[in-house]
Amino acid sequence: MSISVIGAGAFGTALAITLAQNEPVTLWARDATQAAGMQERRENMARLPGVTLPENVTITAELGDTDLSDVVLLAVPMQKIGAFLREHPGRFDGKTLVSCSKGIDVATLQGATALIRQNCPNARAAILTGPSFAADIARGLPTALTLACTDGCEALQTRLSTPTLRLYRTSDTTGAELGGALKNVYAIGAGVVIGAGLGDSARAALMTRSFAEMQRFAAAQGALPETLAGLSGFGDLVLTCTSPLSRNLQFGLSLGKGGAFDRTITVEGVATAKAVSILAEKQAIDTPIAKMIAALTNQEISVREAVQALLARPLKQE
Template sequence: MSIAILGAGAFGTALAITLAQNGPVQLWARNADQATQMQRTRQNTARLPGATLPENVSVTADIARALRADVLLLAMPMQQMGGFLNTHATALAGKTLVSCSKGIDLASGQGPTALIEAICPTARAMVLTGPSFAADIARGLPTALTLACRTDAEALQAQLSTPTLRLYRTTDTTGAELGGALKNVIAIAAGVVIGAGLGDSARAALMTRGFAEMNRIATHLGARPETLAGLSGFGDLVLTCTSAQSRNFRFGHALGAGESFDAKTTVEGVATAKAVSILAKTHAIDMPVAAMIAALTESRITVSDAIQALMARPLKEE
């Protein structure tokens, strides 16, 4: 099956580089000038400097051409996916659509598979998620991800795996996509902890209690606990809470340190914190860390207020 990656950011570019080991790949860039430059220089200097595009990666800004591929990997910010799907719904009918986004759509409160199924009901919806940095994938460093689909995806699992990218599959799309979304919120909180100078012990506590929150709401919404304990949940949580390569962690660090942050950088955890706080209230799920991050990112409380509120919560059993 032919493959096109829709979105030429860092992750989309990295996927194109690694999947080119298996055969030709199309990489669609929204900006025509960027596509022309990448096709000519074989570099994505703006998003993934230092990585070279193999010759069998074709970069295009022609969306009609890209949409002719059998398998489409949607490597775009979660908050842009709904608009993209609506715009191209006719051309996407019957396609295999693999979301590479981590988040919850603010407009609908849906994760990527539910969003795809609602807008493109004849498409086959999947999620590719897990602990991964674009730079590591592009450099050919060993990486393992989760491919989630409600039906069997063994053939695509084989096609999207490479000598350096190992995919595990699951039918628990709810757990896979919520793990990927919710860990971004906890990563922001971990960054706040370190940026505020609270130390590694506080970060470990925050990650543990944050993981408990992830499990509470995900299992309530139908996810399997073992999915959250796997690559798409715990694995991704560990990565993004402990590395400055994580945009969510860096954003939280800037918040905690009282520093500015590049407004052009996509930080999915900000929208996810807002969306999950709404879900938590709707389902009466206690999620204090997510609530605090939502309040922080909306400037409703200060960092010191958030820390004091979390530490002053009633004592309880673990």
């Protein structure tokens, strides 16, 4: 019995480091050169420089090295989860697969747990999400996250919790994954507001109305209101809309300023905004902020046009 983490980016590496306090961890990297370098230097110099990997973390590029693990954390970009699972049919039978990605798959309009159930029907699906940055987790700073699964969640909660990583459990996988997905969209909007010089009052207004929009959209998918009010919804929204470490916020800042952004950096909110807009249109859900962010990121409208459109909406009761 052991734990494996699939994906040696910043978040996957951070999870491997903290979970190694409980038991040995296998960390899989797609790139063999990266894996060998991390194994030798005991450091992820590209993503988490200055943080030492514990000796009971084994870094490998051989996926077979994870076969003995009964719990596997998927720390790969949301838009690549489906393809990764389809590449390895049957490999994860009987295991617990815990998605650590945030977003909605734009190709299928599904969340991570749905992709797990579809592609790995003999595995148990769970999701780990909430307000967190990889550097904080890796350095042992106090962090609280939501663990969502429909069965056996209490045992998994105990196993994945560490002295500095506190997990709260829920059976509402839909709400947990939508909170983590949607906050990325609205963090782009918060960045646009600040980048365009519209002020902190405007950001507070956008965050508040975004939270209402998150709840409305998630409820239409069957999520529980209390899940969105928790760590995976409101908590993650606050962190991502206010911290300069947020990639989605930084991307929004560049949009608001009209500047360039490093396109090699993963910004999950872009694809998720598109997916949310498509789903909202199909289901007749009012999501004006997500719609504007999708149009902005797709270069269909300007920042000024987006702001004017939102401010010109009919007055309503809160």
